[in-house]
Amino acid sequence: MPELFGDLNPPPRLLMGPGPVGVDPRVLRAMSMPMLGQFDPAFTAYMNETMELLRQLYRTKNKWSFLVDGTARAGIEAILVSLITPGDKVLVPNFGRFGFLLAEIAQRCRADVVTLDREWGTVFTPDEIETAIKKHKPRVLALVHGDTSTTMAQPLKDIGDICRRHDVLLYVDATATLGGMDVAVDEWKLDAVSAGLQKCLSGPPGSSPITINERVVDVVKARKHIEAGIRPDDFVEGNAPIIQSNYFDLGMLMDYWGESRLNHHTEATSMLYAAREAVRLVLAEGLDNCFARHRLASEAITSGLTAMGLQLFGDQKNKMANVTGVVIPANIDGETVRNMMLHDFGIEIGTSFGPLRGKIWRIGTMGFVCRKENVLTCLSALETCLRQCGVRTQAGVGPDAVLAVYRAAETSARKAAE
């Protein structure tokens, strides 16, 4: 008799790494709703509602704001494979692990990829990006917004104008920031943006919200192709080269999400329910309130860590609001502390990659997990773990500093309401 294993019974964890984070129970509840057929009018209405909610989240009028099924890289891959024709020049300003990912995906699309590299913990100035555009004349600029590997956020405000001046298409990976920091798609002239659910949107990994504007739609339409089995008789093939992937062909995805409702994949029903609920909850809280909640947690955790005598990692002016990098003190084994956090306190904090491996911890305060009690719990636990490992910290200083930031914010909110 083959082994059947026990009940699925994951240990309770407080997920304060760089994602995934704890899912809002209301999102889990939405995921348990019954299946519907993918062309049932009740289901297509949910698809349309999801598109409308995504427009509000992305602060865009883009008609084509929808979900790509798969984790965040599914959205990245769908956009890049649909934009890039083999041989196109793609410029990737690279300031962390996920810049490497964009470059790698673009290479697999057979682009001629040029990277512009910066030391991890820093970001680019608009001038640096413009100079590189003038030099390399790319067709596409692919840029990460918040790179969780370094905890830095690249300011985007001026990049769209620069790209328009030089007729470059701008793609942004907002996986780790959407819902926690502003991603003002229309105002900042971002041509295509993708994200994931598992960070500031408090959903599970497995659905990638994307938005594309008319500049991108034109490229996709010129490459238009429809599978033979579902192709209408009067269909005219686009005259530009076909998109290399079927699953990630944005043209066919648009036919499925749009009025023609042409069959493509079977939409991941429960993930659509999750995305619709996750985005709805962020909008119900209010985008500005949500960003302010993440900023406040960042302020609180950075004061707590500093009070504990720890050094924050990277250029603090460009720190992501939802992830904090902390330098692991000398003579301390970062993995011993992470293991104690997990096994003694049930709290997950992150390690790092590449040049930062073993050098920093990354603490996430995002989405559903981004709240006062979790920041306090995490720093109280970290303080104990550090003390057990021989770091001398004054008991209580970290949580006290966290509490002071929250108390000050609560007082000013009360005064403002009076």
Ligand SMILES: Cc1ncc(COP(=O)(O)O)c(C=O)c1O
């Ligand atoms: C900035 C960024 N881009 C892309 C990804 C990849 O996302 P996924 O693992 O959901 O494919 C991540 C995941 O952490 C990320 O932080």
